[in-house]
Amino acid sequence: MSIDRSQRGLALISALLIVSLAGVLGAARMFALQLETQASRALIGSAQARLLALGIEELAAEILAEDALSSDTDHYGEPWFRGLGDMNVGPMRIQGTMEDMQGRFNLNNLVTPQGTPDMIAVDQFRRLLRVLQLDETLAYRALDWMDADNLPQPSVGAEDEAYTRLAPPYQAPNRPMEDVSELLAVEGVDAETWRALSPHVTALPVTGTPIAVNVNTATVEVLQSLAEYPDPARAQRWRERQLSGGMTDLGEVQSALPSQMAGRVSLSSNWFALRLAVNGDGTRFYLTSLLDRSRGQVQARWRRQGLPPEAWLAPVEG
Numbered sequence: 001m002s003i004d005r006s007q008r009g010l011a012l013i014s015a016l017l018i019v020s021l022a023g024v025l026g027a028a029r030m031f032a033l034q035l036e037t038q039a040s041r042a043l044i045g046s047a048q049a050r051l052l053a054l055g056i057e058e059l060a061a062e063i064l065a066e067d068a069l070s071s072d073t074d075h076y077g078e079p080w081f082r083g084l085g086d087m088n089v090g091p092m093r094i095q096g097t098m099e100d101m102q103g104r105f106n107l108n109n110l111v112t113p114q115g116t117p118d119m120i121a122v123d124q125f126r127r128l129l130r131v132l133q134l135d136e137t138l139a140y141r142a143l144d145w146m147d148a149d150n151l152p153q154p155s156v157g158a159e160d161e162a163y164t165r166l167a168p169p170y171q172a173p174n175r176p177m178e179d180v181s182e183l184l185a186v187e188g189v190d191a192e193t194w195r196a197l198s199p200h201v202t203a204l205p206v207t208g209t210p211i212a213v214n215v216n217t218a219t220v221e222v223l224q225s226l227a228e229y230p231d232p233a234r235a236q237r238w239r240e241r242q243l244s245g246g247m248t249d250l251g252e253v254q255s256a257l258p259s260q261m262a263g264r265v266s267l268s269s270n271w272f273a274l275r276l277a278v279n280g281d282g283t284r285f286y287l288t289s290l291l292d293r294s295r296g297q298v299q300a301r302w303r304r305q306g307l308p309p310e311a312w313l314a315p316v317e318g
């Protein structure tokens with residue numbers, strides 16, 4: 001009798017165990033299914049977001065192409081700057097900014113196509129660093145990073161011998177920068193320097209003639225870097241003109257600057273960075289496209305997904 005009861009008890013416990021195990025397995029399967037559903041939804045969402053971003057890029061390219069037909073100068077009063085903003089497409093919210101990259105100093109100006117120093121650009125970069133209250137000698141280490149030789153600039157440069165001592169070791173690439181974030185690998189560039197400098201510099205994929213600074217879009221600091229003795233009042237005056245039609249007489253700008261800088265300034269631009277953030281339906285997608293208008297039509301020279309390494313900053317407030 002007692003044996004029977006204990007056997008029944010064991011059978012009951014086994015049955016309960018099986019039921020609870022089945023429950024656990026069922027829940028695990030349900031969880032896996034939910035994950036799969038979420039993953040597919042995210043995949044579809046990110047594919048949609050990417051297509052949407054590419055569509056907006058095409059629209060931005062059209063705005064830039066139309067702008068080239070209707071104006072000889074580029075400033076912050078124009079549709080390429082004012083036209084993008086917040087847009088809603090279905091469940092997706094798109095935030096877009098377009099920045100003129102010629103409003104920044106092009107680090108790749110530091111070297112000629114032959115890999116030799118461009119001293120006019122080195123001096124300009126040195127002045128930009130000074131205006132930003134950063135170490136001026138960084139200009140020479142940035143030059144060493146890109147110039148063809150492996151000979152450090154006297155006393156302040158840095159070539160392989162500086163970088164191969166690091167852990168992990170690396171070498172100076174001795175070619176123009178592919179991305180402005182390469183600056184972070186140059187000796188002496190810490191996070192604080194990067195934060196201060198990155199809104200004012202770019203690295204454009206061009207060799208040949210140096211890329212001019214567009215005084216109609218340049219930051220106040222870049223405007224001040226154009227002359228050996230910064231003139232903050234003049235920089236501020238030019239900056240204010242950027243929002244009200246821009247400067248229209250290049251000769252007037254050139255005559256206010258040292259003669260060697262005449263070829264380093266312009267009133268128009270060919271290089272623009274489009275930054276897009278697409279949000280919605282559980283998806284977050286970022287795209288940065290570099291748009292090149294120098295060849296008569298507008299082309300994306302590169303596209304990068306994810307948050308850009310430079311600060312997410314619009315060049316002008318308001």
Ligand SMILES: [Ca+2]
Nearest residue numbers: 067071073074
């Ligand atoms: Ca224009």
Ligand SMILES: [Ca+2]
Nearest residue numbers: 144147149174
């Ligand atoms: Ca070098």
